[in-house]
Amino acid sequence: MYRDKKITVLMFCHNDESGIERFIKTVPPFVDEVFVIDNASTDKTAEKAQKSGAGIIRNKTDLGYGGSYLKALPLVEGEIIITTDGDGTYPVSDAKNALDNFFDKGLDFLNCSRFPLKDKYSMRLRNRFGNHVLTAVMNYLFGFKLNDGQSGMWVLKKEILPKMKLKSRGMEFSNEIKIEAFKNKDIKTGEYHIDYAERIGASRPYPALEGVKMLCFLVKKRIFN
Numbered sequence: 001m002y003r004d005k006k007i008t009v010l011m012f013c014h015n016d017e018s019g020i021e022r023f024i025k026t027v028p029p030f031v032d033e034v035f036v037i038d039n040a041s042t043d044k045t046a047e048k049a050q051k052s053g054a055g056i057i058r059n060k061t062d063l064g065y066g067g068s069y070l071k072a073l074p075l076v077e078g079e080i081i082i083t084t085d086g087d088g089t090y091p092v093s094d095a096k097n098a099l100d101n102f103f104d105k106g107l108d109f110l111n112c113s114r115f116p117l118k119d120k121y122s123m124r125l126r127n128r129f130g131n132h133v134l135t136a137v138m139n140y141l142f143g144f145k146l147n148d149g150q151s152g153m154w155v156l157k158k159e160i161l162p163k164m165k166l167k168s169r170g171m172e173f174s175n176e177i178k179i180e181a182f183k184n185k186d187i188k189t190g191e192y193h194i195d196y197a198e199r200i201g202a203s204r205p206y207p208a209l210e211g212v213k214m215l216c217f218l219v220k221k222r223i224f225n
Contacts, residue, residue, distance in 0.1 A: 107188050
């Protein structure tokens with residue numbers, strides 16, 4: 001336990017066998033449980049993660065990024081949840097500093113920002129451009145001042161989940177959870193700067209298409225909510 005709270009690290013994975021064992025080994029020893037969300041992987045991600053001591057939440061069919069989290073978040077036991085991806089890009093090894101920021105400020109939800117990048121070569125130029133555009137649009141539409149609206153690393157209290165209307169099943173879930181947290185006056189939020197590393201393994205397909213979907217989501221979310 002850390003500061004008398006049970007801590008869970010929750011990793012989203014899809015075909016991340018090339019680095020999942022190495023990445024799990026970087027989880028700090030004070031973390032109480034590690035769960036890998038295996039979203040219909042066709043490689044040995046789940047087997048390697050299990051060998052490394054992680055619990056497995058397996059999706060037999062592709063539930064999508066958001067669908068995977070909607071399924072997994074209620075299942076873990078930690079009072080505090082740290083999310084990350086299984087591709088090694090987010091510094092789960094730095095969880096202590098993120099948690100210290102979270103606890104010291106009395107937060108309920110902490111967004112871990114990758115920007116400004118400490119190493120500009122850790123992210124492709126097209127991805128940097130897309131992230132900046134989407135974050136700018138989110139900030140404009142919702143009146144936020146976030147540095148990274150697309151980050152997949154968050155620290156949150158499990159108890160706030162019922163306070164948020166989370167339903168998106170795709171990559172836009174990353175936008176939705178931040179909007180639901182930061183616009184809710186009953187949820188104390190903050191942002192913390194983290195390192196970011198080049199991903200292990202192949203890049204995700206169709207980033208431009210996902211970007212368009214997220215732009216459409218942001219506009220619809222602003223109009224209809």
